[in-house]
C-alpha cells in the first residue's frame with residue numbers, strides 16, 4: 001500500500017514537474033529609465049522587472065509587476081546595502097547576482113571571490129525562501145564553472161542561471177547556442193536578463209524586430225528559459241551607451257511606445273498557442289494574439305494612448321561587425337567547453353536556416 005501511494009505521489013510529482021517545465025518564458029523589463037514611463041510598459045505579457053542597482057519603480061509595482069533586486073557587485077555595495085534595508089520589510093521572490101563579473105568595466109570579479117561574496121551577501125536570503133541566480137554572465141563558461149564548483153564547496157544555493165547576450169540580428173543561432181550551452185552544462189532554468197542587438201550589427205529597425213520576435217518565440221518554446229528581459233527600456237534618442245543599438249528602444253523620444261514595445265506587451269510568440277498573461281492581469285482582454293505586420297498606422301493601446309509604427313530614419317551604420325570581441329570570446333568559450341564535455345547543444349539549436357542565410 002505504501003509503495004502504491006509512493007508511486008502515485010511520484011507520478012503526481014512527475015506530472016507537476018512536466019507542467020512547470022513546459023511553462024512559457026515570462027517577459028520582463030531591464031529597467032533603467034524615467035520611472036514614469038513604467039505606466040506605459042507595465043502591461044500585457046510583461047510581468048516582472050529588474051534594475052541592475054536601483055530600487056523598485058512604484059508605477060510598475062502599482063501595475064502588479066514583480067520587482068527583482070540585484071546586487072551589481074562590490075563597486076555598488078552602497079546600493080546593495082539600500083536594497084537589503086528594503087528587503088528587510090519587503091522580501092522579494094528572486095534576487096539577481098553580480099552584473100557581468102567577467103568584464104573589466106562591469107562587476108569585474110574573480111569566480112572564487114564572487115562565490116565568497118555570494119555566500120556573505122546573497123545566500124542568507126535562501127533561508128527566507130528567496131530564489132537566487134548565478135552571476136549574470138556574458139561569455140566566460142570556465143569562470144562560471146569555477147564559481148559553481150566553489151559554490152558547491154561553500155554551500156551556495158543557485159536556483160537559476162542568469163545570462164546576457166548582445167550580437168547581430170543575423171546570429172539567432174549564436175544566441176540559442178549560448179543559452180542552451182549553459183542550460184546543458186549546469187542543468188538549471190535560465191533567465192536572460194539582458195539581450196539586444198549591437199550598434200555595429202548595422203541592423204534596420206525591421207531586422208531588430210524580427211530578431212526580437214524570433215528570439216522570444218524560441219525562448220518560450222525551450223521550456224527552460226523561464227524569464228527574459230530585452231534591453232529596451234530607454235528612449236530611442238538617448239540609449240544608455242553606444243554598444244547596443246538605439247533601435248532596441250521601447251520608447252520614442254517623447255515617451256510614446258514604439259512598435260517593438262507594442263509587440264512585446266501584446267503579442268504572444270507566433271508559434272505559441274498558450275496564453276501566458278499572468279492571472280492578475282487577466283481582467284482586460286487583449287487585441288489579437290497573432291502578430292500582424294503593420295506600417296504607417298497609428299494604434300491605440302488598452303489605455304487609449306497612441307502607438308505609432310517605428311520609423312527608421314537612421315543613417316546606415318558604416319563599419320558593420322558581424323562578430324565582435326565578446327561574440328568571439330563567447331564562441332571560443334563554448335568551443336572549449338564542447339571539447340571538454342562533448343556537444344552541449346541540441347540539434348535544433350543549430351537548425352535556424354532563416355537566420356544564418358539572411
Ligand SMILES: *[C@@H]1O[C@H](CO)[C@@H](O)[C@H](O)[C@H]1NC(C)=O
Pocket residue numbers: 252253254255256308
Ligand atoms: C511622439 O513621437 C512619435 C515618433 O517620433 C511621433 O510619431 C508622435 O507623433 C509623437 N507623439 C506626440 C504625442 O507628440
